[in-house]
Amino acid sequence: MAEYTSKNKTKRWSFGKNRNTMRLCLFLLLGIILYASMFDNIQPEELDVAVSEPAPEDIRSPVTVEHEAQTQAREQEALESLDPIYVHRNDYAQIQIEKVNAIFDMALALQEDADVGTNDQVSYMQDVIHQDVEQTLSEETLETLLTISEEQLFMGRDVARNAVNEVMSEDIAVDDVPAAREEAEERISRSMGSARMQEALSEIVNHIITANYIYDDEATTQRQEEVLDEVEPALIREGELLVQEGEIVSHETYDQISATxxxxxxxxxxxxxxxxxxxxxxxxxxxxxxxxxxxxxxxSNRTLLLYVIVFFITLATMKLVSVLQLLEIDGILWVTPIALGTMLLAHLLAYRVAIFSSVLFALAGSVIFNDAAAGTFHATFLSYALFSGLAGAFFIGKIPRISKVLQSGGFIAILNAATVTAFHFFSSSQFEASSYGLEVSFALGSGVLAAVLTLGLVPFFETGFNILTPTKLIELSNANHPLLRKVLLEAPGTYHHSVMVGNLSEAACEAIGANGLLARVSSYYHDLGKTKHPLYFIENQLQTENPHDRLSPEVSKRIIIDHPYDGAKILQDHNMPKEIIDVAKEHHGTTLLKYFYHKAKEQGMEPKEEDYRYPGPKAQFKESAVIGIADGVEAAVRSMGAPTADKIEKLVNHIIRERLIDGQFDECDITLKELSIAAGTMCETLQGTFHSRIEYPDDEDEKEKDSI
Structure with missing residues (x-):
C-alpha cells in the first residue's frame, strides 16, 4: 500500500509539473490552426493596373477611405459659389460730415485773421487739409471759401453736409461712388444759386463722398469656414466598385485605387x-x-486537446466550403456546417463551452469567407454563423442525447433557412426566386449535414478520448455490465449499498446543479474494490462471523484502506472513464479509519493517526465530494436503529461538518451553500426510504381476531 501511494503521488506531481507547459503548447497549437486557416484570406492582392489600360478584374475598395482630391475639388467649388459679404457702414457718413465741418471751420478761422494774406492762407489751408482731412482741394475752391461772406460760408457748409448725409445714407459700393457724387452735385446745384459756390461745394463733396458698402473680410472668412464644414468629404465606401473588368482605367479611377x-x-x-x-x-x-x-x-489537458481537434475540424469544413466557392454557385457558402463544432462541443464537453465557441467560429468564418466581401470580414456570414452555431448549442441542450442530434439538425436547418430569407429581404435588389431557392436549399442542407457529421464523429471521440457522455453513462448504468454483475454476485450487500448511494448522490447533485447522472453511475462503481475481499465489509456479512475479530487492527486497516485503490485498478484495467476511476479513489479522501484506530488504542498499541487515514486524493470535483458524503451517510443511517427525521438530519449534518473540519473539501469547488442544499436533499431522500411502516398482524393474531 505504501508503494502504491508513493507511485501515485509521484505521477500526480509529474503531471502537475508539466501541466502548464502542455496547456501552453495546446493553446499555441490552437493559435497556429487559426492563423493558418485565415492566412490566405488576408493576403494583399497584387494588382497590375495602369492608366489607359483595361482593368484585369473587378476592383472594389477594401476599406472606407476619403478621396482627398475629390474632397478638395468639392471645397473649391463651394467657395467659388459663395458671394463675398458686404456691410453698410453707417458711421462713414458721420466721419465724412466731420471732414466737411473741419474744412469750413478752418476757412472761418482764417477769415478772422486779417494779418495773413489770402495766398498764404490758401497754402496753409492746403497743407492742413491734406494732413488732417486727407483731401486735396484746388486753390480756386479754397480762395472761394476764404473770400465769401460768413453767411455764405455757413450756408455752403449746411448744403455740403446735407448732400453728403443724404447720399451716404444709401449703400454706396466702390463702383457706385461716381454716381453718388453726381447725385450730390445735383443736390448742391438745386440748393445753391451762386455758380462759384456750386463749383467749390461740388469739388468738396466729390472728395468727401466715398463708398460705405464695403467688403467684410472677417464675415466672409467665417462664412467660408462654415461652407467648408458643410461640404461632405468624398468617401470611397468599402465594397464600392471602382472599375469593372475590362474597363479602361482613367486617371481619376487610378487615383481612387491608389487612395484605397x-x-x-x-x-x-x-x-x-x-x-x-x-x-x-x-x-x-x-x-x-x-x-x-x-x-x-x-x-484536463486531454479535454483541451479534444477542444483543439474539434476546432480544427470546424475550421477545416469552412475552408473546404470556401474552396467550393470557386464553382461560382450562388449561396454555396450557406452549406457550411457551422453547427457541427457547437454540437460536438455541447455533446462531448459542456453546453457553456459550445456557446462560447460559437462566437469564435463565427469570427473565424467571417474571415475565411471574406472573398465574397469587400473588406476583411464578411459581416453577413458572421451573423449567419453566429445564429447557426448558437442554435447547435441550444437545441442539443444541457443534457445531450444522441437521439436529439437529428432533431436538432432539423431545427438548425429551419433557422438557417429563416436567416438566409431575412438576408434576402434586407437586400434592396430584386428578389430572384431561383437564386433564393438555391440558397435556402444550401442553408437547409447545412443543418442536416451538421447533424450527420456529429453522429458520425461522436463515437470516434467517445472512444478515442474515453469521453463520458450521457449516452455512455446510461450504458454503464446497465445492471448487466460485467463489473456491476461482478459486484452483484460477489458482494450483494455492497451492490445494494452502491445503489442507495447512487440515489442519494444523484438527487443531491441535481439540486446543486452538478451532473446527477455522473454521480449515480459513479456510485454504482465506487466500491468495486470490495469485491476483492467482500466478507471483510459489514454489508456483506450476512449471519456470518466478522473476520476482523480474528485480525489485528493493522491488518484490518490495510484491507479496508486498499479497497478504493483496488477498485480504481480494476476500473483502469477495464478502460473505464477517468471520472468514474477518480470517484473510486477519492470518495474516502484522507478520512480517518476511526474504528480500527480506536481499536488499536484499546489493545495498548500506540498507532499514528496518519497510518490509519486513507492516502487520498481528496475530492477534486463536486460529484466526487457528494458521493463521499452519501457513502458515509448511507452506511451510518443503515446502522441506525429506528431512524427518524430528526435523527437523520442530525446525522447528515454531523457527517458533513466533520468532513468539512477535516479539510476533505479543500481541493474541490463545492460551496457551503451547496453542501447545505445537498444535506437537505439527502435528508428528504432518506426519509422517503426509511419512513415509518404499519405493523401488520401475523396469522395467529388474525385467527384470534376471527374467533372473537
Whole structure:
C-alpha cells in the first residue's frame, strides 16, 4: 500500500509539473490552426493596373477611405459659389460730415485773421487739409471759401453736409461712388444759386463722398469656414466598385485605387500583423475562459486537446466550403456546417463551452469567407454563423442525447433557412426566386449535414478520448455490465449499498446543479474494490462471523484502506472513464479509519493517526465530494436503529461538518451553500426510504381476531 501511494503521488506531481507547459503548447497549437486557416484570406492582392489600360478584374475598395482630391475639388467649388459679404457702414457718413465741418471751420478761422494774406492762407489751408482731412482741394475752391461772406460760408457748409448725409445714407459700393457724387452735385446745384459756390461745394463733396458698402473680410472668412464644414468629404465606401473588368482605367479611377491602399506595397505586411493580433486575442480569450470557467477545459489537458481537434475540424469544413466557392454557385457558402463544432462541443464537453465557441467560429468564418466581401470580414456570414452555431448549442441542450442530434439538425436547418430569407429581404435588389431557392436549399442542407457529421464523429471521440457522455453513462448504468454483475454476485450487500448511494448522490447533485447522472453511475462503481475481499465489509456479512475479530487492527486497516485503490485498478484495467476511476479513489479522501484506530488504542498499541487515514486524493470535483458524503451517510443511517427525521438530519449534518473540519473539501469547488442544499436533499431522500411502516398482524393474531 505504501508503494502504491508513493507511485501515485509521484505521477500526480509529474503531471502537475508539466501541466502548464502542455496547456501552453495546446493553446499555441490552437493559435497556429487559426492563423493558418485565415492566412490566405488576408493576403494583399497584387494588382497590375495602369492608366489607359483595361482593368484585369473587378476592383472594389477594401476599406472606407476619403478621396482627398475629390474632397478638395468639392471645397473649391463651394467657395467659388459663395458671394463675398458686404456691410453698410453707417458711421462713414458721420466721419465724412466731420471732414466737411473741419474744412469750413478752418476757412472761418482764417477769415478772422486779417494779418495773413489770402495766398498764404490758401497754402496753409492746403497743407492742413491734406494732413488732417486727407483731401486735396484746388486753390480756386479754397480762395472761394476764404473770400465769401460768413453767411455764405455757413450756408455752403449746411448744403455740403446735407448732400453728403443724404447720399451716404444709401449703400454706396466702390463702383457706385461716381454716381453718388453726381447725385450730390445735383443736390448742391438745386440748393445753391451762386455758380462759384456750386463749383467749390461740388469739388468738396466729390472728395468727401466715398463708398460705405464695403467688403467684410472677417464675415466672409467665417462664412467660408462654415461652407467648408458643410461640404461632405468624398468617401470611397468599402465594397464600392471602382472599375469593372475590362474597363479602361482613367486617371481619376487610378487615383481612387491608389487612395484605397491597393497599390501601396509598403503596407503589405500590415494584414499579417493584424491577423496575428486578431488570433492572439481569440486564443487569449479562450485561455481566460478555460481557466476561469467551471468546465472540463479548466481541469484536463486531454479535454483541451479534444477542444483543439474539434476546432480544427470546424475550421477545416469552412475552408473546404470556401474552396467550393470557386464553382461560382450562388449561396454555396450557406452549406457550411457551422453547427457541427457547437454540437460536438455541447455533446462531448459542456453546453457553456459550445456557446462560447460559437462566437469564435463565427469570427473565424467571417474571415475565411471574406472573398465574397469587400473588406476583411464578411459581416453577413458572421451573423449567419453566429445564429447557426448558437442554435447547435441550444437545441442539443444541457443534457445531450444522441437521439436529439437529428432533431436538432432539423431545427438548425429551419433557422438557417429563416436567416438566409431575412438576408434576402434586407437586400434592396430584386428578389430572384431561383437564386433564393438555391440558397435556402444550401442553408437547409447545412443543418442536416451538421447533424450527420456529429453522429458520425461522436463515437470516434467517445472512444478515442474515453469521453463520458450521457449516452455512455446510461450504458454503464446497465445492471448487466460485467463489473456491476461482478459486484452483484460477489458482494450483494455492497451492490445494494452502491445503489442507495447512487440515489442519494444523484438527487443531491441535481439540486446543486452538478451532473446527477455522473454521480449515480459513479456510485454504482465506487466500491468495486470490495469485491476483492467482500466478507471483510459489514454489508456483506450476512449471519456470518466478522473476520476482523480474528485480525489485528493493522491488518484490518490495510484491507479496508486498499479497497478504493483496488477498485480504481480494476476500473483502469477495464478502460473505464477517468471520472468514474477518480470517484473510486477519492470518495474516502484522507478520512480517518476511526474504528480500527480506536481499536488499536484499546489493545495498548500506540498507532499514528496518519497510518490509519486513507492516502487520498481528496475530492477534486463536486460529484466526487457528494458521493463521499452519501457513502458515509448511507452506511451510518443503515446502522441506525429506528431512524427518524430528526435523527437523520442530525446525522447528515454531523457527517458533513466533520468532513468539512477535516479539510476533505479543500481541493474541490463545492460551496457551503451547496453542501447545505445537498444535506437537505439527502435528508428528504432518506426519509422517503426509511419512513415509518404499519405493523401488520401475523396469522395467529388474525385467527384470534376471527374467533372473537
Amino acid at each position: 491602399g491597393l497599390l501601396d506595397e509598403d503596407s503589405s505586411w500590415y494584414p499579417y500583423m493584424g491577423l496575428f493580433m486578431f488570433v492572439v486575442i481569440m486564443v487569449a480569450m479562450t485561455a481566460l475562459y478555460a481557466e476561469q470557467s467551471s468546465t472540463p477545459l479548466r481541469y
